[in-house]
């Protein structure tokens with residue numbers, strides 16, 4: 001079950017002070033929601049002053065900068081009211097800058113004021129909505145788009161950049177009272193956000209949702225892959241006595257909405273918004289809303305209400321209004337905290353807060369001193385968690401070795417089913433399945449386990465993006481490799497001499513096979529597409545893939561550029577395995593192999609493109625400089641150098657994968673990782689000019705360079 005907050009706040013200068021003070025408090029609320037483990041924040045777009053937000057991409061980016069893991073949603077983005085190319089640009093950029101955390105919520109818009117402000121007739125909203133989404137979807141997922149539509153037309157446009165989440169970020173359609181909207185969302189494979197409090201009854205909402213699910217199924221989708229989020233006002237209090245304070249805010253918000261309705265410059269065209277007009281009276285009665293249409297009460301009352309409403313409509317998640325009608329900031333923080341501590345755990349495992357510095361105590365905290373006060377017990381717990389974090393890796397490695405994720409696949413299985421299939425003890429399997437559930441690799445309901453969307457994509461061997469061999473490679477490294485002797489390696493300053501024949505965690509497969517197949521899978525899971533499109537290489541005839549390993553990047557590049565011939569330079573043992581992959585992919589005519597050490601090799605020819613993908617870190621700094629200088633010698637005058645690498649942060653101390661991988665490189669082949677500026681300097685010292693840098697949001701990042709000196 002997902003939980004998040006929907007922000008369509010009503011702003012009053014007398015209550016909230018200046019807009020900048022208001023935004024500061026909102027940012028604090030959003031940072032708190034992130035630290036407390038909520039799934040998403042949703043912001044609404046409106047042009048009417050004091051209602052929601054007018055410049056939502058800017059607000060979304062501010063949330064992204066302030067938070068680390070929470071998803072950032074629009075509820076909704078008014079795609080009917082802007083040129084879709086501009087909307088596609090803004091939201092793709094937010095997706096990139098937030099590291100792929102965008103949930104794109106879209107709707108037609110329901111305020112006549114909003115339509116009037118930009119001169120768009122609300123009677124055109126349905127057609128504009130469908131056309132705008134078609135344009136955005138294509139620009140996000142296709143390289144070059146020509147569109148001839150009723151409202152917008154353009155030719156051969158390439159969006160730069162496209163979103164990180166491909167083909168598109170998850171799309172949510174806001175549906176309230178128009179059956180066609182539910183049907184359209186299902187037919188187009190979109191998630192849903194609904195507002196049952198605006199309808200006559202829960203039964204009416206359930207009917208609309210049946211229509212949505214039917215449309216999903218008819219269009220060939222599996223309804224279990226889709227989220228239906230319910231939009232409700234939340235008022236949570238520790239005891240019944242506080243309940244009166246709640247009413248004031250709900251009444252205030254409803255009065256505000258009424259004034260929005262009556263003060264609009266023009267009314268919505270009733271032919272196109274018929275159901276809204278008939279439903280309008282329902283949301284004028286605040287008392288009715290408080291008693292029957294909102295989630296109001298003590299934690300236990302809220303738990304009961306959430307359970308009851310979720311099963312009545314089949315909701316998979318919630319987006320609560322928590323900041324409305326002038327609810328004070330401190331009370332918003334208190335409610336977020338109380339809900340996270342006492343309601344949420346009934347429905348889900350809460351991810352650990354990654355930023356203890358904005359850990360929030362139950363009592364209201366002044367904005368200026370949101371400092372932590374961890375107890376001794378909490379500190380002891382954190383250190384214990386660090387000490388035992390290896391158990392998480394072991395759980396993943398064991399589940400991967402037993403191939404549990406492929407075995408469960410698209411089905412729902414009990415531990416007895418899984419135990420029977422593996423011919424093992426169901427008690428021990430249940431422990432392992434529960435541990436996977438605690439790591440959010442599985443979900444469990446009524447004793448039955450299912451893959452999460454993430455594990456289905458990344459760990460089920462039937463998925464095209466599966467990285468199970470990459471995980472097996474890490475199992476070899478962690479369980480059998482030299483991490484066990486880290487202290488000794490640090491003392492001696494020497495790496496371990498790897499013997500690939502004696503290294504396998506799973507004796508059925510040699511470790512070199514896991515390494516090379518694992519790198520192939522990692523490249524296929526996003527990075528090869530990124531690297532082959534970062535720079536146009538039309539006209540290039542030859543590519544040298546230095547330390548090409550499995551050859552994946554050469555394969556994908558050759559597919560992209562039909563004129564290209566690639567040469568992989570690597571060791572004999574690696575090339576023997578890679579040959580098989582190249583043959584399997586049908587490219588043995590265009591991908592060739594040369595054996596040699598690139599720091600010293602003189603290949604007697606030049607290439608139009610030289611690729612150094614994840615090789616500079618395999619050697620020490622003098623070795624990396626030798627590689628770069630050799631690349632300069634072998635690159636044709638107008639050629640392109642592509643460098644892909646693990647990057648460390650400015651200080652090399654943050655909690656990214658690279659900081660730990662830097663240790664891995666110390667104790668394995670004795671290589672080095674670099675910061676952006678260091679790598680750029682090295683590339684420039686070798687005689688290149690860096691023309692492009694790309695933070696991919698994945699494991700590795702990219703630099704493009706050309707020769708600055710012949």
Ligand SMILES: C[S@@+](CC[C@H](N)C(=O)[O-])C[C@H]1O[C@@H](n2cnc3c(N)ncnc32)[C@H](O)[C@@H]1O
Pocket residue numbers: 519520523546547548549550551569570571574596597598599612613614615618619
């Ligand atoms: C981490 S793998 C990267 C493989 C591939 N380029 C990728 O990004 O998936 C490093 C590869 O570089 C090769 N290698 C390391 N040093 C090399 C050198 N000096 N010359 C040629 N190959 C080298 C290794 O054998 C290995 O295949």
